[in-house]
Amino acid sequence: MDKLLKVSASPHVRSKIRSNHLMQLVLIALLPTTAFGVFHFGYGAAVHIVVTVAACVISEYLYEYLMHRPITVGDCSAAVTGLLLALNLPVAAPYWIGAVGGVFAIIVVKQLFGGLGQNFMNPALGARVFLLLSFAGHMTNFTYDTMTVATPLQTLRETGTVPSLAALITGNTAGTIGETSAIALLIGALFLVLMGVIEATIPVVYIAVFVLFMGIFGGHGFDYQFLLAHVAGGGLMLGAWFMATDYVTSPITTKGKVIFGVILGIFTGLFRVFGTSTEGVSYAIILGNLLVPIIEKFTMPHPLGVKKGGRIHG
Amino acid sequence: MRLKTFSGGVHLYEGKELSKDRPIRAVRPEGEMAYPLQQHIGAPAKPLVKKGDRVLAGQKIAEADGFVSVPVHASVSGTVRTIESRTVASGGKAACIVVENDRQYEEITWPAKRDYTAMTREEIIGAVKEAGIAGLGGAGFPTHVKLSPKEPDKIDTVLVNCAECEPYLTSDYRILTEHPAEVTEGLKIILSLFPNARGIFAVEDNKRDAAKKLSGYIGDAGNISVQLLQTKYPQGGERQIIYAVTGRSFDSSMLPADVGCIVQNAATVYSVYRAVAEGRPLTERVITVTGDAMEEPCNYQVPIGTSYKELVELAGGLAKEPEKIINGGPMMGNAMFTLDVPVAKNSSALVCMTKDEASRYDATACIRCGRCIEACPQRLAPNRLAAYAERNDKEGFQAFYGLECIECGSCSYICPARRHLVQHIRRMKRDVLADRKKAVQDK
Numbered sequence: 001m002d003k004l005l006k007v008s009a010s011p012h013v014r015s016k017i018r019s020n021h022l023m024q025l026v027l028i029a030l031l032p033t034t035a036f037g038v039f040h041f042g043y044g045a046a047v048h049i050v051v052t053v054a055a056c057v058i059s060e061y062l063y064e065y066l067m068h069r070p071i072t073v074g075d076c077s078a079a080v081t082g083l084l085l086a087l088n089l090p091v092a093a094p095y096w097i098g099a100v101g102g103v104f105a106i107i108v109v110k111q112l113f114g115g116l117g118q119n120f121m122n123p124a125l126g127a128r129v130f131l132l133l134s135f136a137g138h139m140t141n142f143t144y145d146t147m148t149v150a151t152p153l154q155t156l157r158e159t160g161t162v163p164s165l166a167a168l169i170t171g172n173t174a175g176t177i178g179e180t181s182a183i184a185l186l187i188g189a190l191f192l193v194l195m196g197v198i199e200a201t202i203p204v205v206y207i208a209v210f211v212l213f214m215g216i217f218g219g220h221g222f223d224y225q226f227l228l229a230h231v232a233g234g235g236l237m238l239g240a241w242f243m244a245t246d247y248v249t250s251p252i253t254t255k256g257k258v259i260f261g262v263i264l265g266i267f268t269g270l271f272r273v274f275g276t277s278t279e280g281v282s283y284a285i286i287l288g289n290l291l292v293p294i295i296e297k298f299t300m301p302h303p304l305g306v307k308k309g310g311r312i313h314g
Numbered sequence: 315m316r317l318k319t320f321s322g323g324v325h326l327y328e329g330k331e332l333s334k335d336r337p338i339r340a341v342r343p344e345g346e347m348a349y350p351l352q353q354h355i356g357a358p359a360k361p362l363v364k365k366g367d368r369v370l371a372g373q374k375i376a377e378a379d380g381f382v383s384v385p386v387h388a389s390v391s392g393t394v395r396t397i398e399s400r401t402v403a404s405g406g407k408a409a410c411i412v413v414e415n416d417r418q419y420e421e422i423t424w425p426a427k428r429d430y431t432a433m434t435r436e437e438i439i440g441a442v443k444e445a446g447i448a449g450l451g452g453a454g455f456p457t458h459v460k461l462s463p464k465e466p467d468k469i470d471t472v473l474v475n476c477a478e479c480e481p482y483l484t485s486d487y488r489i490l491t492e493h494p495a496e497v498t499e500g501l502k503i504i505l506s507l508f509p510n511a512r513g514i515f516a517v518e519d520n521k522r523d524a525a526k527k528l529s530g531y532i533g534d535a536g537n538i539s540v541q542l543l544q545t546k547y548p549q550g551g552e553r554q555i556i557y558a559v560t561g562r563s564f565d566s567s568m569l570p571a572d573v574g575c576i577v578q579n580a581a582t583v584y585s586v587y588r589a590v591a592e593g594r595p596l597t598e599r600v601i602t603v604t605g606d607a608m609e610e611p612c613n614y615q616v617p618i619g620t621s622y623k624e625l626v627e628l629a630g631g632l633a634k635e636p637e638k639i640i641n642g643g644p645m646m647g648n649a650m651f652t653l654d655v656p657v658a659k660n661s662s663a664l665v666c667m668t669k670d671e672a673s674r675y676d677a678t679a680c681i682r683c684g685r686c687i688e689a690c691p692q693r694l695a696p697n698r699l700a701a702y703a704e705r706n707d708k709e710g711f712q713a714f715y716g717l718e719c720i721e722c723g724s725c726s727y728i729c730p731a732r733r734h735l736v737q738h739i740r741r742m743k744r745d746v747l748a749d750r751k752k753a754v755q756d757k
Binding site: 006011014115116117247303304 | 327647649665667675693737
């Protein structure tokens with residue numbers, strides 16, 4: 001016992017799961033849909049993914065380096081943001097768009113507000129909406145294999161017809177790189193839930209409320225083909241399972257998560273039924289993000305043994 | 315039997331297999347003994363001996379100073395060398411009576427065994443106080459004070475806390491397995507103070523064999539039962555165990571007695587039996603010496619006052635270089651920078667670890683994953699409380715019930731960002747409570 005012993009405050013044991021593990025698990029969960037996107041849309045999708053992820057990681061590194069802050073690219077959160085943003089791009093968009101979006105996501109949405117844990121909206125979605133508003137033409141150009149194709153939601157709105165069920169579920173439709181395959185997204189989501197990374201509360205409530213809303217206000221009643229097209233044909237599966245569940249920008253308690261899910265479901269329904277855009281998930285989640293502090297104000301857990309009515313000692 | 319429990323908490327690596335099946339071995343120290351005057355919550359004891367006095371094992375060497383205080387007894391025979399300030403297990407300095415061990419182990423003449431059923435309430439509580447018993451589970455609250463609530467008739471439940479939810483600890487388990495009759499008698503003694511109470515052994519289900527043994531000794535005592543609890547940390551927290559067994563809850567301004575409960579740790583109940591029925595003061599305790607750095611993890615019956623250094627040698631020494639040594643369990647115990655401190659009444663374990671997980675990673679930003687909220691057995695929001703504490707915002711801290719924290723450490727354990735949540739909250743609690751004390755004094 002020549003060495004000095006270590007002393008520190010209790011507890012002296014720690015669980016093995018760390019933040020970077022959680023982020024890595026999210027990356028793994030996104031693999032099926034990423035692989036499907038590359039397979040479905042071709043090598044252009046792979047280039048988008050590489051460019052966007054690189055833009056995010058490099059801008060995070062440079063910002064922190066220049067601001068003399070600890071370098072946190074090792075926590076993989078920038079990589080997750082980059083991958084999510086890439087999955088939200090149409091393959092026909094120019095490659096620089098992912099780079100612009102990545103820089104915006106990391107610098108403006110995340111770092112300017114204090115970095116990981118401090119951003120009030122999902123960086124990938126913030127960037128997507130920024131790109132949608134700035135470069136609407138590029139961001140809604142769903143050309144692939146040199147053919148301009150409408151997404152299932154566009155077709156549904158314009159012609160009232162829905163693609164085949166098989167196409168919807170496997171993802172053999174037009175759309176952004178990562179949103180088309182419901183089955184690939186669900187495999188990833190199931191993985192996240194089973195690994196304890198996310199709880200299913202937000203996505204389940206979100207999708208259920210959305211389906212209910214569409215059934216009532218969508219104009220087609222509870223027609224399962226119509227509803228399925230809305231659930232699997234746009235960005236809902238990707239948004240609900242991978243973006244609405246972002247720890248930083250969603251409520252922390254179960255009660256809060258339920259309320260958050262309800263709000264997202266209603267917003268998405270509103271935007272899709274009454275809005276001008278066929279999509280609505282990104283806007284719904286971002287608006288929901290802004291409401292999180294208010295939701296949390298009313299959903300903090302009540303301590304064991306403290307009488308209701310909020311007695312504060314002293 | 316359905317397992318009862320509380321909400322929240324964490325599942326930990328137990329590490330109990332290291333020492334669980336090792337019977338209690340009595341050890342006799344040969345070196346110098348040190349008896350801190352304060353091994354309990356309350357006023358320090360007043361020394362009754364002076365330098366040069368010869369003392370015997372079992373002799374009272376310091377008396378209680380007031381009601382919330384307990385006496386201290388010598389555990390070996392020898393000569394008082396000095397009374398001086400020494401480093402104690404908590405890391406601070408405290409006045410200790412230092413006794414040169416003469417290795418004769420000469421004892422006082424013990425009183426004859428007593429029939430506690432013939433004793434009055436005052437006699438029983440007096441015997442507990444005179445034996446110097448303070449909670450052996452770790453907190454060290456004087457037991458006779460706990461046994462003297464304002465309205466004893468309103469107590470309807472006496473819980474024997476046999477959860478032993480801290481990892482690595484097996485001392486209570488060994489006491490329950492080896493002395494079930496004495497522990498049961500101890501509970502009967504306590505129940506005799508509370509005419510309307512039933513007694514419950516609350517045991518985590520990783521100690522089913524101990525629970526079974528206890529059931530056998532309860533026999534036809536209709537007012538005693540065994541309740542199995544889910545194995546989960548902090549099942550043995552006072553408010554958690556009361557909630558799990560009775561469904562009652564109370565806040566930090568109240569005591570268990572306010573909801574009709576008295577909770578005593580298993581080792582304490584064993585000491586109560588020894589004190590009341592056998593007239594033996596608290597001079598030794600069972601302690602688990604364990605961890606992956608120990609040559610031979612085991613449970614020892616150790617005279618209080620023995621140096622930890624000697625205890626480690628008596629226990630077969632260290633097998634590997636330890637990086638961290640903990641007094642108590644790894645969740646709530648404190649890390650020691652030296653082994654040159656005495657075993658005290660509330661020393662439940664000595665855990666020697668070759669790896670210090672706590673220092674392995676730096677704290678990173680909170681990602682709001684919510685794991686601390688899920689884990690908090692008090693249903694608080696540790697991430698928020700710690701943030702208030704870091705900003706020194708006492709109002710925010712109190713508005714979110716920071717004082718309800720029991721400092722179990724589940725939040726820090728589970729935090730994937732490795733934030734020092736309970737550490738910040740603990741410090742803020744101290745500050746807020748100190749402010750209040752000052753405000754009362756200023757009035």
